[in-house]
Amino acid sequence: MALDLIIRNGNLPDGRSGMDIGVQGGRIAEVAHRIEAAAGAEIDATGRLVSPSFVDPHFHMDATLSLGLPRMNRSGTLLEGIALWGELRPTLTHEAVIERALRYCDLAVSQGLLHIRSHVDISDPSLLAVESLIAVRKKVAPYIDLQLVAFPQDGYYRSPGAVDALSRALDLGVDIVGGIPHFERTMGDGAASVAALCRIAADRGLPVDMHCDETDDPMSRHIETLAAETVRFGLQGRVAGSHLTSMHSMDNYYVSKLIPLMAEAEINVIANPLINMMLQGRHDTYPKRRGMTRVRELMEAGLNVSFGHDCVMDPWYSMGSGDMLEVGHMAIHVAQMAGIEDKKKVFDALTVNSAKAMGLEGYGIDKGCNADLVILQARDPLEALRLKPTRLAVIRRGKIIARAAPTVTELLLEGRPGSLDRSASFAPAS
Ligand SMILES: [Zn+2]
Numbered sequence: 001m002a003l004d005l006i007i008r009n010g011n012l013p014d015g016r017s018g019m020d021i022g023v024q025g026g027r028i029a030e031v032a033h034r035i036e037a038a039a040g041a042e043i044d045a046t047g048r049l050v051s052p053s054f055v056d057p058h059f060h061m062d063a064t065l066s067l068g069l070p071r072m073n074r075s076g077t078l079l080e081g082i083a084l085w086g087e088l089r090p091t092l093t094h095e096a097v098i099e100r101a102l103r104y105c106d107l108a109v110s111q112g113l114l115h116i117r118s119h120v121d122i123s124d125p126s127l128l129a130v131e132s133l134i135a136v137r138k139k140v141a142p143y144i145d146l147q148l149v150a151f152p153q154d155g156y157y158r159s160p161g162a163v164d165a166l167s168r169a170l171d172l173g174v175d176i177v178g179g180i181p182h183f184e185r186t187m188g189d190g191a192a193s194v195a196a197l198c199r200i201a202a203d204r205g206l207p208v209d210m211h212c213d214e215t216d217d218p219m220s221r222h223i224e225t226l227a228a229e230t231v232r233f234g235l236q237g238r239v240a241g242s243h244l245t246s247m248h249s250m251d252n253y254y255v256s257k258l259i260p261l262m263a264e265a266e267i268n269v270i271a272n273p274l275i276n277m278m279l280q281g282r283h284d285t286y287p288k289r290r291g292m293t294r295v296r297e298l299m300e301a302g303l304n305v306s307f308g309h310d311c312v313m314d315p316w317y318s319m320g321s322g323d324m325l326e327v328g329h330m331a332i333h334v335a336q337m338a339g340i341e342d343k344k345k346v347f348d349a350l351t352v353n354s355a356k357a358m359g360l361e362g363y364g365i366d367k368g369c370n371a372d373l374v375i376l377q378a379r380d381p382l383e384a385l386r387l388k389p390t391r392l393a394v395i396r397r398g399k400i401i402a403r404a405a406p407t408v409t410e411l412l413l414e415g416r417p418g419s420l421d422r423s424a425s426f427a428p429a430s
Contacts, residue, residue: 003024003035003038005042005399006042007045009044009045011049013351013381022039023371027397028367048378048392048423051374052363052364052372053112054115054351054354055114055324055358056116057270057307058119058242058308059311061133062129063316065103066313070088076279081317082153082183088315092128094128094132105136110402111323114394115144117149117176117308120148122151122162123161125165127172133146149174149175149176149209151180152165155180156179156180157184158184166200170204177198177207178211179193181213181226182215187219194225198239208239208240209268210226213243213245213247216245219246221250221254224258231265236264237268239266240357241270243271244269244293245276245280245292249289259301259303267303268357269305270357272308272310274330277291277292277330279291307328307354309322326388331349343385347382375392375394375395377390407421
């Protein structure tokens with residue numbers, strides 16, 4: 001049998017090197033040291049890393065690339081970002097939201113990012129952003145798996161009409177129930193919103209993904225309620241707690257009881273290192289808290305921890321490039337995950353863990369998985385995290401959908417080599 005495609009001589013994230021990957025009908029047909037078969041096309045990976053395509057489990061595609069509209073975020077804080085989004089929202093048009101989202105998806109593809117969970121704000125009763133992103137979800141389906149979360153940005157109870165709008169958004173086909181308990185008027189309202197939203201998810205058979213405790217306040221403990229309601233409604237493994245930054249500042253004794261409860265509920269933890277570093281600790285003078293959740297401790301307790309990009313060039317974050325390796329690079333620093341095994345875990349948090357959080361089927365480099373792959377100009381995950389290298393080929397269901405030439409710098413120095421490849425020229429001593 002002839003295969004559609006064979007990728008030869010690739011290194012896999014699990015450490016296997018010199019591997020061939022055979023693709024047939026959009027799926028991986030074989031992974032072996034040498035595949036003796038004919039193929040319609042071959043790619044020589046030349047000993048570079050072949051990874052499953054990257055996964056972003058937390059993003060805001062309705063706001064992306066709107067930086068500067070209608071003005072810049074002067075304080076750079078979360079609350080001014082939310083206020084600024086409130087100013088921008090009434091001026092949005094379907095065409096503009098769709099155009100920006102599609103442009104972001106182009107960028108994502110170029111970075112090998114083919115699976116995105118985006119929150120979509122339902123606070124506008126016209127549901128303009130919801131309708132726009134549902135259109136985008138359909139349009140990009142051939143090359144990006146886009147999941148949508150019904151997100152009450154201004155509060156489920158705090159914003160008039162949000163209870164009804166969230167229900168209508170789900171009726172229109174939004175995939176996941178969102179929430180923002182720490183933004184409700186009171187802790188009590190926050191807890192009540194968590195219970196109500198988990199009930200909706202249970203009734204409709206949908207997953208839950210809440211912005212939860214995105215604050216430095218150690219008393220913001222909605223994750224405890226979210227875990228308890230998850231168990232109560234039998235939603236184990238289908239609920240994500242996004243951000244959970246208050247855990248950074250919580251009392252250690254309290255956390256020693258909280259983490260086992262989260263493990264019992266099989267909460268998917270989604271940290272957003274870039275945005276957490278930019279927005280948390282803003283009320284601190286010195287010392288300033290880092291404000292990312294307890295990544296290492298949650299991983300050690302067996303929880304599924306993944307990392308999201310959250311924002312790219314929007315009211316909350318003026319930076320970003322659609323590169324999940326940039327997210328991982330920041331995570332390594334913030335969580336001080338410097339060891340070799342630590343970095344492998346960070347790479348998993350950008351790929352397999354995120355895929356699990358999103359409930360993706362057929363993800364990975366095993367026989368039968370979807371052939372959604374990226375070849376990077378790096379030898380292994382550690383080097384990829386260090387260099388954030390060029391994506392040489394991005395493959396969707398066995399077809400190349402983006403490619404780039406290797407980045408090589410010509411050096412014009414007397415007595416030194418004529419060219420420099422950041423990957424090949426700087427291998428660590430082994
Ligand atoms: Zn977010």
